[in-house]
Amino acid sequence: MKNRTKLWIIMLISIVFSLILFIWLTTLSGNIWNKGYDLNTLNAVSQEILDAIEQQNTDDKNEVRSILDQAHNQHPALRFEWLASDGSMLYDTSGGMQGYDFKQLADRFTNMPNNLWGADKPITLAYSASKNGQTYYLLLSLSSDAMKQGQVYFFVRTFKALYSWALPFLLSFLVPYFLSMWFFSSVNRRIGKLNHALNQVNIRSDVVVLEDKSKDEIGQLTRHYNSMAQRIRSQADEIEQFENGRRLLLSNLSHDLRTPLTMILGYAETIHTGLYRDEKELQTSAKIILQRSRYMDKLLDQLLDIARLDAGALEVQPVSHNLSEMMRKIVADYMLFLDGQGFAIEVDIPDGDIQACIDASLIERAIRNLMDNAIRYGKDGHFLGIKLVEGDDDVCISVKDRGRGIAPEDHELIFERFYRVDKGRNGEGLGIGLSIVKEIVESHQGRIQLMSIPYAETLFLVRLPKNQ
Ligand code: ADP
Numbered sequence: 001m002k003n004r005t006k007l008w009i010i011m012l013i014s015i016v017f018s019l020i021l022f023i024w025l026t027t028l029s030g031n032i033w034n035k036g037y038d039l040n041t042l043n044a045v046s047q048e049i050l051d052a053i054e055q056q057n058t059d060d061k062n063e064v065r066s067i068l069d070q071a072h073n074q075h076p077a078l079r080f081e082w083l084a085s086d087g088s089m090l091y092d093t094s095g096g097m098q099g100y101d102f103k104q105l106a107d108r109f110t111n112m113p114n115n116l117w118g119a120d121k122p123i124t125l126a127y128s129a130s131k132n133g134q135t136y137y138l139l140l141s142l143s144s145d146a147m148k149q150g151q152v153y154f155f156v157r158t159f160k161a162l163y164s165w166a167l168p169f170l171l172s173f174l175v176p177y178f179l180s181m182w183f184f185s186s187v188n189r190r191i192g193k194l195n196h197a198l199n200q201v202n203i204r205s206d207v208v209v210l211e212d213k214s215k216d217e218i219g220q221l222t223r224h225y226n227s228m229a230q231r232i233r234s235q236a237d238e239i240e241q242f243e244n245g246r247r248l249l250l251s252n253l254s255h256d257l258r259t260p261l262t263m264i265l266g267y268a269e270t271i272h273t274g275l276y277r278d279e280k281e282l283q284t285s286a287k288i289i290l291q292r293s294r295y296m297d298k299l300l301d302q303l304l305d306i307a308r309l310d311a312g313a314l315e316v317q318p319v320s321h322n323l324s325e326m327m328r329k330i331v332a333d334y335m336l337f338l339d340g341q342g343f344a345i346e347v348d349i350p351d352g353d354i355q356a357c358i359d360a361s362l363i364e365r366a367i368r369n370l371m372d373n374a375i376r377y378g379k380d381g382h383f384l385g386i387k388l389v390e391g392d393d394d395v396c397i398s399v400k401d402r403g404r405g406i407a408p409e410d411h412e413l414i415f416e417r418f419y420r421v422d423k424g425r426n427g428e429g430l431g432i433g434l435s436i437v438k439e440i441v442e443s444h445q446g447r448i449q450l451m452s453i454p455y456a457e458t459l460f461l462v463r464l465p466k467n468q
Pocket residue numbers: 373374377378401403404405406414419420421422427428429430431432433434435458
């Protein structure tokens with residue numbers, strides 16, 4: 001059953017139930033707290049007296065007196081006066097002897113029925129009786145305090161009368177129900193929207209964002225849904241990006257491994273079959289094999305690093321290390337490697353020892369990566385600069401070249417995994433070197449920055465804290 005139907009049923013049942021409850025409770029509480037006489041009771045008392053008097057066949061005045069006294073004893077708050085048809089007093093339970101003329105009698109009734117609701121004047125009711133052919137009058141009076149404090153009368157003589165009270169009565173009962181109905185409907189509608197949106201959540205489709213500014217529980221639930229949906233969306237984007245990266249990696253990898261492998265196989269074959277012309281050609285072939293093998297080794301190292309990073313296994317074990325010495329060694333390697341290749345090398349490493357708390361093998365890998373890139377991608381500038389500066393709390397390592405540089409729009413992206421400026425397969429590399437460098441630097445609580453002016457200066461600046 002739908003919530004709306006349930007609500008209607010509950011509403012109808014509660015209208016009927018509350019009507020019954022209202023009547024029952026007001027009667028009950030009236031009986032308990034609203035003591036006193038009402039007109040019906042007074043009429044019944046009078047009628048009882050008149051019946052008793054009429055049943056007397058004698059004209060004995062004492063009989064009438066005793067009936068009135070008896071009634072007065074039973075109802076001390078009531079005063080009974082027995083009058084002859086000319087208004088003369090025959091008996092008064094409160095001892096009065098004076099009779100009434102018509103004016104005096106009429107005065108007793110002025111301001112009725114207002115007296116009923118608490119005026120100072122007593123309330124008087126008059127009844128006529130005939131006995132033995134004579135007419136008598138019975139006056140019943142009581143103070144308004146002896147009356148009930150309030151009474152609700154409900155008379156319907158004709159159905160037309162129903163119009164006069166049914167509408168206000170129904171409205172007064174229905175307004176709260178309609179208000180709650182409206183409230184529940186709006187709650188229902190909001191839950192329905194949420195339900196629909198939740199149903200739409202799918203990592204492949206766009207997220208349905210719901211607008212609900214209210215601070216109540218449904219509003220909170222909607223906000224939680226929105227943030228959950230956004231998270232799912234961004235995670236789906238990440239997964240998609242990761243998937244694209246994985247696909248790209250596989251295709252690049254097969255290309256990047258096959259090309260050097262083909263060369264290695266070719267040159268190894270030449271050496272193996274002895275088909276080289278002279279010692280120089282043999283040396284060249286061996287050098288190419290060595291270069292290509294190193295390149296493949298580096299690729300595999302990078303892959304291993306990526307796998308370790310993903311598994312959270314790239315453990316940094318910082319120990320105090322002589323950074324300047326380590327850098328001098330790296331530079332010496334590169335000088336040997338670049339010898340005769342027309343590269344100007346600018347080295348600015350202080351002579352003294354610079355100690356820093358680092359994981360030396362990781363930092364060395366990062367620096368070598370930056371230098372490899374400077375040589376590979378900045379080769380047009382024929383320049384390689386390396387500098388180490390010691391600050392109070394940190395050290396700065398910069399690697400620069402004067403090659404084609406990196407366009408400003410690529411500055412952020414360049415540190416992302418699998419990002420290569422040259423999307424074709426003209427260049428080498430998998431686009432993971434800089435992402436590994438960044439992760440290594442950040443795992444040392446350091447920072448890496450890039451500044452690039454094409455053919456003037458492309459500079460990677462690594463800042464590392466001296467103490468971890
Ligand atoms: P890869 O491992 O393929 O070399 P990197 O993450 O090291 O990838 O570099 C990403 C991209 O950044 C490279 O494809 C290259 O285009 C660009 N790049 C990196 N260093 C330099 C540089 N010094 N000069 C110009 N481009 C660079």
